[in-house]
Amino acid sequence: MGLFGGLDISASGMSAERLRMDVIAENLANADTTRGPNGGPYRRKEVVLQQSGGGSSFASTLQGVQAGGQAGSGVEVSGIVEDASPMKRVYDPGHPDADAQGYVTLPNVEPVVEMVDLITASRGYEANVQAMTASKQMFTRTLDILR
16 A cells, blocks of 8 residues: 555545435435336435455455555445335325325335434544544654654
């Protein structure tokens, strides 16, 4: 890993967590959307992350580091997928999207789950900021010693 490898890893983590926060905000904004572009209710979305440069396992990465290899190169988004959990059905015969029995199909978005995910993404972002700050301080102190 080069001199700025830690900064690159933190930057990739910050970018991934920011995208997670954007997707969570989209989920919250569409929590009551019963008719989307496809004609059906909105489906919750999730961000799938993976290690940059391939999807090797933790065990193989650990063995590579123990053998003197590189620790890693950060994280990247492998895709945004729709949650396959079932939709909620609510009895509301006056709703314009109600079916013949009076039930409305609502999105599978749970605001409490989304808020927990938002807090997790926010803390992940903050941890990457702190790692980046620590790296910057180490570089500064190293330069001060070399003067």
